[in-house]
Structure formats: structure tokens, C-alpha cells
Amino acid sequence: MSPDRRVALVTGGAQSIGAAIADGLAASGVSVVVGDLQASDSHMSYSLDVSDEESVSAAIQKVIGEHGRLDVVVNNAGIMLETRIDEQDRASWDRMLAVNLTGPMLVTKHAAPHLAASGDGAIVNVGSIEGDRCNPNHAAYAATKSGVHGLTRATAIDLGPMGVRCNAIAPGWIDTPLNSSYVDAHPDRQVVIDALADLHPVGRVGAPADVADVVVWLASAESRFVTGQVITIDGGRTARPPLPGILQ
Numbered sequence: 001m002s003p004d005r006r007v008a009l010v011t012g013g014a015q016s017i018g019a020a021i022a023d024g025l026a027a028s029g030v031s032v033v034v035g036d037l038q039a040s041d042s043h044m045s046y047s048l049d050v051s052d053e054e055s056v057s058a059a060i061q062k063v064i065g066e067h068g069r070l071d072v073v074v075n076n077a078g079i080m081l082e083t084r085i086d087e088q089d090r091a092s093w094d095r096m097l098a099v100n101l102t103g104p105m106l107v108t109k110h111a112a113p114h115l116a117a118s119g120d121g122a123i124v125n126v127g128s129i130e131g132d133r134c135n136p137n138h139a140a141y142a143a144t145k146s147g148v149h150g151l152t153r154a155t156a157i158d159l160g161p162m163g164v165r166c167n168a169i170a171p172g173w174i175d176t177p178l179n180s181s182y183v184d185a186h187p188d189r190q191v192v193i194d195a196l197a198d199l200h201p202v203g204r205v206g207a208p209a210d211v212a213d214v215v216v217w218l219a220s221a222e223s224r225f226v227t228g229q230v231i232t233i234d235g236g237r238t239a240r241p242p243l244p245g246i247l248q
């Protein structure tokens with residue numbers, strides 16, 4: 001790979017949204033490295049557990065050792081374990097925080113000096129519309145995504161003087177294995193897909209590529225004066241407050 005090309009690390013980039021982001025960045029001319037618990041079929045990938053500081057440090061050293069630079073970090077790796085708040089067990093709460101919130105902090109911390117050296121370093125954190133709202137049984141998930149939105153602003157403030165921008169995206173319903181259990185639990189999958197589509201002014205749920213295109217922009221110089229922002233990508237779903245069914 002040419003040292004002239006910008007280099008991006010995409011965590012959780014082996015499948016779904018992360019894989020689409022990795023594809024989008026590669027198509028835009030960036031050299032992509034995926035860091036994931038599992039290997040990527042399409043991109044160079046390193047074994048990475050974002051919740052483990054040694055693993056994070058080793059992966060970033062490997063990127064620098066093999067590519068000589070790091071310009072873009074996409075903190076995408078995330079998990080969703082569901083429990084009602086009064087039944088929340090400590091181990092599941094701790095795991096959610098470790099992966100979804102501590103993970104992006106650790107990757108940012110270890111990537112920061114290299115992003116600063118880049119001259120136009122960019123971090124994109126993957127938050128969620130649940131960073132500002134919440135589905136039932138999602139206390140831990142929503143808390144981590146609210147945390148990611150706050151971490152994004154803090155990072156933009158701390159690293160801005162070093163020439164590093166940091167933004168977050170807040171996707172709505174994107175069709176991936178993370179949420180397919182809701183759809184698959186219903187006897188008629190299409191009924192759920194249609195009902196979900198009705199929630200969206202654009203008439204459909206999201207696809208990973210819908211998210212990836214915005215991330216590519218946030219990682220590029222075209223967004224050079226944008227930092228500390230959380231950009232919602234939800235097909236307009238949260239722009240429309242719910243009405244009782246009888247009034248629709």
C-alpha cells in the first residue's frame with residue numbers, strides 16, 4: 001500500500017454496518033484495516049477486542065508498523081444485550097459498557113498521537129438514535145450510546161487543537177443481524193418489515209450503505225469544518241413524533 005494514501009481503522013468492520021463502512025472508505029481511496037473479533041472477508045483485518053486495552057494498543061501499533069500512518073478511526077464495534085432495568089445483571093451491564101463505550105475511548109486514546117501526526121485526522125463514532133431515545137429493555141444500550149455522543153463532543157474539544165476532528169453518527173433502524181431477532185421472532189417477517197417501513201417518511205428501513213456514505217463524508221476533507229456533531233441517519237423516523245393509530 002502506498003504511504004501517500006490515508007489509512008483507516010474500522011472496528012467491528014467484519015460484517016454489516018462496519019463492513020459497508022470499510023467498503024465505502026476503500027472505494028473513496030483510503031487504505032482500510034478492519035479490527036474485529038472475527039476476520040474480514042474483504043479487507044486486511046487484525047484480531048481486536050476493543051474492550052481490552054492491550055489488544056487495542058497492539059492493533060494500533062500493528063497499523064503503524066505495517067502502514068506507517070493512521071488518519072481515520074471509525075469506532076463501530078458494538079453489541080446489544082437486552083434486559084429490563086430491574087432485572088439488569090451486573091456482568092451484562094459491564095460488558096455493554098466495556099465494548100460500546102470504553103472501547104471507543106481506548107481506541108481514541110491510543111490512536112490520538114497518530115491521528116494528530118496525520119494533519120487531517122478524523123474519528124467517527126457510531127452512536128444511535130437510542131443515544132437520545134430508548135426502546136424497552138435497552139437501559140444499558142441506550143446509556144452506552146448516550147455516552148458515545150458525549151465522548152464524541154469531549155474528543156472533538158480535546159483533540160481539535162491537534163488537528164483531529166471527531167463526529168458521531170446516530171443510525172436508526174438499519175437491517176443487520178443486530179436487530180434481525182425482532183423481525184425473525186414474528187411468524188410473518190414481511191409484516192414486520194412493512195410495519196417498520198411505515199415508521200419512516202422515506203418508506204423503508206436503512207441499509208448499511210446508507211450509513212457508510214455519511215461516514216465516508218465525515219472521514220473526508222469535505223467535512224473539514226464539522227466536528228463535535230452527532231448526525232442522525234434514520235430516514236426521517238425520529239423527525240415525526242408518534243400519533244395514536246386512530247389519528248393516522
Ligand SMILES: NC(=O)c1ccc[n+]([C@@H]2O[C@H](COP(=O)([O-])OP(=O)(O)OC[C@H]3O[C@@H](n4cnc5c(N)ncnc54)[C@H](O)[C@@H]3O)[C@@H](O)[C@H]2O)c1
Pocket residue numbers: 011012013014015016017018035036037038048049050051076077078079099126127128129170171172173174175176177178179
Ligand atoms: N443495526 C442497527 O439498526 C443499528 C442502529 C444504530 C446503531 N447501530 C450500531 O452500529 C454498530 C454496528 O452494528 P451492526 O448492526 O453492524 O452490528 P453487527 O452485530 O452486525 O456487527 C458488529 C460487529 O462488531 C464486532 N464486535 C463485537 N464486539 C467486538 C469487540 N469487543 N471488539 C471488536 N469487534 C467487536 C462483531 O464481531 C461484528 O463484526 C454498533 O455500534 C451498533 O450499536 C446499529
